[in-house]
Amino acid sequence: MNEWEVAAAVLGAALIGCGALAALTTVATALVALELGGTIATTILMVLSEGLQRQPFIDLALVLAVLSVLGGMVIARLLEEDL
Amino acid sequence: MSHVAATVLLAAGCALEVIAVLGAVAMRDALDRLHYVGLASYGALLCGVAILVRQSFSVIGDKALLVGVLFAVLGPALVHVTARALRTRAHGDWREDIAAHREDRQP
Numbered sequence: 001m002n003e004w005e006v007a008a009a010v011l012g013a014a015l016i017g018c019g020a021l022a023a024l025t026t027v028a029t030a031l032v033a034l035e036l037g038g039t040i041a042t043t044i045l046m047v048l049s050e051g052l053q054r055q056p057f058i059d060l061a062l063v064l065a066v067l068s069v070l071g072g073m074v075i076a077r078l079l080e081e082d083l
Numbered sequence: 084m085s086h087v088a089a090t091v092l093l094a095a096g097c098a099l100e101v102i103a104v105l106g107a108v109a110m111r112d113a114l115d116r117l118h119y120v121g122l123a124s125y126g127a128l129l130c131g132v133a134i135l136v137r138q139s140f141s142v143i144g145d146k147a148l149l150v151g152v153l154f155a156v157l158g159p160a161l162v163h164v165t166a167r168a169l170r171t172r173a174h175g176d177w178r179e180d181i182a183a184h185r186e187d188r189q190p
Contacts, residue, residue, distance in 0.1 A: 003090055007097045007130075014104040021108055021116075028113035028169050032120060035161060036107055039123040039154060040100055043130050046147050047093070050134045058146045065127075065150045069157045076168035 004051025011044045031075055038068025089137035096129030113169055117162055124158030127151050 018037035022030040042065045049057035103123035107116040131151025138144035170177040 003093060007093050010097050011100060014101050017104045017108055026113065028172070029116060031165060031169075032107065032113050032116045035120045035165065036103060036123055039120070039127050039158075040104070042150060042154070043096070043100060043127045046127075046130055046134060046150055049143055050137060050147070055142055058143045058150075061150050062146050062153075065153050069153070069161050072161050073164045076165045080168035080171045 002051055004047050008044050008047045008051060011040050011047065015040050015044065027079065031072070031079060034075070035068070035072040038064065038072065042068060085136050089133045092129050092133035092136060096126045096131075096133060099123065099126030099129060114166060117166055117169075120162050120165075121158050124154040127154040 015037055018033045018040060022033035022037070025033075042061050045057050045061035045064060049055065049061065100123050103119040103126065106119040106122070110116045110119070128151035131147040131149075134147035135144040138147075167177050170179075174180065
């Protein structure tokens with residue numbers, strides 16, 4: 001197990017914290033946890049790409065980075081109108 | 084040397100993200116927790132730079148840097164949009180109480 005895989009495991013534990021926050025609190029806090037989780041999940045994919053030398057993971061990370069930011073903005077907009 | 088630098092950058096990036104999650108869990112309400120989304124963005128940037136230092140300008144290194152820069156640039160915009168949406172949801176209009184607050188502060 002190299003340092004990149006250790007970092008991915010640590011970030012995976014942090015992602016569980018985001019999931020718990022989203023599941024156990026209010027809708028507004030769940031949105032914040034979703035945005036935080038998107039950033040962490042993207043970082044996990046980046047780190048795994050380097051650790052396992054798997055190039056497709058970095059493409060997944062790039063797509064997830066764009067979609068998590070745009071998705072967060074769309075969900076925030078929907079929450080604003082209380083849909 | 085680049086191996087050590089990459090490891091230090093990776094550890095710093097992971098530490099920032101773990102601190103961001105701990106901070107988000109510890110805070111009281113959504114607007115307080117929102118501050119830590121920006122912190123996690125810089126953690127992603129540090130991890131991207133760590134991969135770039137390790138790989139140099141390869142396919143993985145370039146894209147990792149792009150992901151980090153994307154988060155660093157778009158992260159504040161995401162936080163702003165979310166804060167505005169949460170304030171509108173709570174008060175009906177994000178400008179609510181701001182004018183009264185300004186009048187109170189004027190001598």
